[in-house]
Amino acid sequence: MRRHWSLFTTASRYALIGHARNRFAMLLVVVYIPVWIALAYLTIPDQPAPFRLRATGEVLSPPGNHLTQITGALNAVTLIAGFMMFAATFTGGRFDRRLAMAGYPRYHLVLAKLSALTLVCVAVATYATVAVGFGWPPRQPLLLAAALFCAALTYGALGVVFGSVLRREVEGMFAILMISILDVALQNPLSSSGSDSAVVQFLPTYGAVQAGMSAAFSDSPDVRGLVIQCLWLAGASAAAFLVFRRRTRNALAPRQKPWLPAPGRRGTAEKPRAPLPPAESGASAEAHGPT
Amino acid sequence: MHHSYRQHTVLRGVDLRLRPGTLAGIVGENGAGKTTLLKILSGELRPDRGSVLHHGRFGYCPQSVVLDDSFTVRQHLELFKNAFGLADLGRGEEVMEALAFTEYLDQRAGLLSGGSRQKLNLTLALMHDPDVLLLDEPYQGFDWETYLRFWELATRLRDAGRSILVVSHLAYDIDRLDLLWRLESGRLHLQERRTEAAS
Numbered sequence: 001m002r003r004h005w006s007l008f009t010t011a012s013r014y015a016l017i018g019h020a021r022n023r024f025a026m027l028l029v030v031v032y033i034p035v036w037i038a039l040a041y042l043t044i045p046d047q048p049a050p051f052r053l054r055a056t057g058e059v060l061s062p063p064g065n066h067l068t069q070i071t072g073a074l075n076a077v078t079l080i081a082g083f084m085m086f087a088a089t090f091t092g093g094r095f096d097r098r099l100a101m102a103g104y105p106r107y108h109l110v111l112a113k114l115s116a117l118t119l120v121c122v123a124v125a126t127y128a129t130v131a132v133g134f135g136w137p138p139r140q141p142l143l144l145a146a147a148l149f150c151a152a153l154t155y156g157a158l159g160v161v162f163g164s165v166l167r168r169e170v171e172g173m174f175a176i177l178m179i180s181i182l183d184v185a186l187q188n189p190l191s192s193s194g195s196d197s198a199v200v201q202f203l204p205t206y207g208a209v210q211a212g213m214s215a216a217f218s219d220s221p222d223v224r225g226l227v228i229q230c231l232w233l234a235g236a237s238a239a240a241f242l243v244f245r246r247r248t249r250n251a252l253a254p255r256q257k258p259w260l261p262a263p264g265r266r267g268t269a270e271k272p273r274a275p276l277p278p279a280e281s282g283a284s285a286e287a288h289g290p291t
Numbered sequence: 292m293h294h295s296y297r298q299h300t301v302l303r304g305v306d307l308r309l310r311p312g313t314l315a316g317i318v319g320e321n322g323a324g325k326t327t328l329l330k331i332l333s334g335e336l337r338p339d340r341g342s343v344l345h346h347g348r349f350g351y352c353p354q355s356v357v358l359d360d361s362f363t364v365r366q367h368l369e370l371f372k373n374a375f376g377l378a379d380l381g382r383g384e385e386v387m388e389a390l391a392f393t394e395y396l397d398q399r400a401g402l403l404s405g406g407s408r409q410k411l412n413l414t415l416a417l418m419h420d421p422d423v424l425l426l427d428e429p430y431q432g433f434d435w436e437t438y439l440r441f442w443e444l445a446t447r448l449r450d451a452g453r454s455i456l457v458v459s460h461l462a463y464d465i466d467r468l469d470l471l472w473r474l475e476s477g478r479l480h481l482q483e484r485r486t487e488a489a490s
Contacts, residue, residue, distance in 0.1 A: 103376060
C-alpha cells in the first residue's frame, strides 16, 4: 500500500511542478480572471436583466453587470483549466508514454494528473469567487465556488481528451475555445434568448451555470445543477481516462509487464552490474566515426 | 514481423534474434523502416503480423528525445527510478559519469543543449541496467568525445553479457559490431562487416 501511495504522490508532485512551470497559464490565472470580472462589472450596464432560472423556476432579476460577471467567471475558469490540461497532455503525451512503458503504473499516473487538476481547479474557483465578491456579495459563495470548480474540472478533463486525440496544438486550442464560446454564450440570458431553449440542457456547463446563477442571485440552493454538472464531469473524466490508457498502452504481451514496480526487485539485478568506463577514458578510445 | 501504414508496406517479414552478449546494428536508408521496427521491438507499436519476445529487462532509447522540458535532470532520474522500481540511482549516476554529464543534474531539460538532451535520453534507457538495449540513432548530437564514450559504454555492456541493438542510417563503426543487418525492401539482410565498411 505504501508503494502505491509513494507512486501516486510522486506522480502528483511532478504533475503540479509541470503546471506551476506553465508560466503563461499562471499569468492567465492571476491576471485574466480579475480583469475579466472587473471589466464586466465596470462596462456592462447595471440595469436589471430578468430571466427565469430553469433549475428552480424562479424569475431572477440581477443587475446586468453582475450577471455578466458570473458567466464571465465561468468562461474564464473553464478556458484556463481546459487550456492548461490540453497543453500538459499535448506536450507531455510522449513522455507519459515513455514513463508508462518503463513501468510506471498508468492508474497512478492518470490519478495523479486528475489530483493535480483538482488542486488547480480548487485554487482557480476560489480565486474567481473572491474576485466576484469584491464588487458585491454573492448570496451563496460556497455554492458559487463549487459550480466554478465543477465547470473548470469538466473542461480540464476535456482538455486531456483533446490533448490525447488531436495532432496539432492549434486544433486543440480552437476546439476548447469554440466549445466554450457556444457553451457560455448560448446560456447567457443577456446575449441570447436561447437560454430558455431545451437545447441548453445538453451543454457542458449547463449544470454549473444553473448552480452558479442560483448561488449568486438566489437563496435557494440548486444542488440539482451541481449533480448535472457532476454527470458531465464523470463522462469527461471517463473519456480522459480511456484515451490516456489507449495512448500509453504497451503492445508487448501483458505478462512481460509487472503491474507494480517494486524497489530493488528489478533495479538491483540478479546479474552483476556491467562496469562502466569513467568519463575521462572516453577520449582515448580508438574509433572509426563520422569525421 | 510485418507492418504497413495504410497501403505502404514497411516490414515484409523481419525475423531477428539477439543473443546475450551481442552488440548488433541495423542500418538502412531513410524511410527503410528502422524506427518502425524498433518501435515494434520496444512495444510502442503493435505489428500487423508477428510477435516480439523479450527475456529480461529492456531499455529503449527513442530516436527523437523524449523528455519533459519543465523537469530538471535530477527530477527525470527520480521519476524513472520509480518507474523502473529501482532502490537507488547508482546506475544512472554511473551512466551520467561515463557520458560526462553529472554537472547538469539540477539543470532543467528545456535549457540543455541538443547533445546534453540526448545524453539524458540515453541515460533514461540505461539507468536500470537492462538486459536488452534498443537504441535508435543514439549518438545524434554528440560531440566527438561523447561519441567515443558512447561506444566504449556499449562495448562494456556487451562484454558484461547485455544485448545491444543499435539502429542507424549510417554504416560507420561497424567494426565495433558483432552483427550487422541492412534493412532493405522491408527485410533484414545479414551483412559482412568488413566489406560493408569499404562500401
